[in-house]
Amino acid sequence: MAVPMQFLSDNAAPVHPAVWEALRAADEADAPYDNDFLSRRLDEAFGGLFGCEVAALWVATGTAANCLALAPMVPPHGGVVCHREAHIEVDEAGAPGFYLHGAKLILAEGEGARLTPGDIEAAIDPIRDDVHQVQPHALSVTQTSEYGRAYSPGDMSALARFARERGLGFHVDGARFANAVAHLDCLPREACAGSDVLSFGFVKNGGMGAEAIVFFDPALADVVRYRRKRAGHLQSKGRFLAAQILAMLDDDLWLRNARAANAAAAEIAGACGSRLMHPVEANELFVRLSSSEREWLRASGFSFYDWGEDAARFVTAWNTRAEDAAALAKAIAEL
Template sequence: MFFASDNWAGAHPLISECLTKEAAGFASAYGTSDLDRSIEARFSDIFETDVAVFYVATGTAANSLALASLARSGGVTFAHSEAHVIEDELGAPDFFSGMRMVEVSGSLGKMNPASLKAQIIRFPQDAIHHGRANSISLTQATEQGTIYDLSEIETLTQIARENGLGVHMDGARFANALVALDATPAEMTWKRGVDVLSFGGTKNGCWCAEAIVFFDPAKAREMSFIRKRAAQLFSKSRFISAQLAAYLDNDLWLDLARHANSMAGRLRDGLAASNTARLAWDSQSNEVFAVIPRHTAKSAENKGAKFYEWPIPKDLGETVHEDETLIRLVTSFATTSDEVDRFLQVLQQD
């Protein structure tokens, strides 16, 4: 009953098989092999436009270097107050970009447009002592398992455009959001005003595959140097390409995300019908948040369930009692219906 994180899951067999095949023989290094070039072309096909693709080791590196590519001296980047770039990356985006992350409020992990406008106004372009507005970063799916619909993305990117700001999307769970919306990659990104995407594969069945995708290759001219300076240039980049070859082939990446989302839906349905637990809020991706008694959480852990207790958001605080706790449950491509049912049964038995 592993629900702590989709990072805990292993790799899909087809991805491992492709890596094994690529392990033999020789290929030119640093992103110049035939396989590397073919995957770059595959990304352009998927996004229905010419893109520039740069591999990095982690989601934190993808976010940090993507934002660095948008940076200007004295710039500030706006993101939701609970976004990964603010809460979980130890200042790496600030360090690599030279900018500051500025919090924007909003319910259920999504930036509120009015709050974004109010924050941007605080940092005019000539504010030499306080910093100038530079870019926004939106997380899709969000850290609370919710998803910006296409109109919400467009509203935020339009605000950015009106103020001359770049737009970054943190897509660590990009596939989960995409299949939940039943949208195309193009519709959820550049057609809605996104400039650069952190494309995540590690959480969805890859060994280690993260990419920075630019929807205007002209804006990627500095990225080769930014990535090299940050020690993120892989010599044997074909091993990232091998993972992505299997990941993208026959839409495996979308099938894996659909399965993870389906298992999360099964969890949500079970929790909604439970007498001992309740959904904290409705989510749409592969993250589920529930309020359960503390003793039930301890009992579930003793019976082998793995999950994280989660900080209680301010707007939820009064609804969680002293003897209760908020937990996060994350499903993955490897989650089974049996695991979900056993966990729900454990909650009911306590």
């Protein structure tokens, strides 16, 4: 039986060979937990990438990265402002409330699953400043958004200014941060300008099972080291997580992989025309398709997720073959 041409998710993509090589090279005795040589290199590696002092911690999943990143900024009685479609709201099974000991998500609306200062004001200004209502303590945005939209450096700076003015911590969910940087063609720090902490995604971009939490305020990492242990994410052989991350950072593999995924998505987008529900600014495409059209595409050998009643989501990855992207573009154009 023919293997479908894979556009389900970048989570389904294979591990990059360089990551496997790094894992094999790390398979030697070293200090446990995060005291090994590779884990101790993370602060310097990310500091060089972002051009500033940082503290970087590994975890195994994006959900843990997001929730632990928010943990030092939000008390149990507080709230996190996020988009209604944010991953922490829609796809993390209540994990923020679990990790933050009951803290609430305060949902805002915004075009393309992105937020502006005005969108955030609309969500938090009606909250009374008294003990009877949950007060916002942090802002979380996704770069790129859940609909594949990128925040420009100017957008990020505006959000950071707003967060400072309102006394909010600022978290960026960067599950596809690499794709945003590739699209924006900017410095990594510009793509999360002014944020206090970034969840830097690697699994979707060629990693096996490692994500990074990058604290631009290194003091925030101190409490998270304890929270990470309590949450069950302090792995005893942490060098294998650090090895994956360092392999992706080496020679900008993370960025080259993202550029390849974005290029494949752009080729497909060129055939979609008015079917596109959102501009394609990373490696996700949301396309209007009837049930019969989706059935025909699947019968033609393409795998993807339905997205509501009359749409589909296609996701490209670092390893998407040029011939597969061209075949999907041709098939959509022929509908």
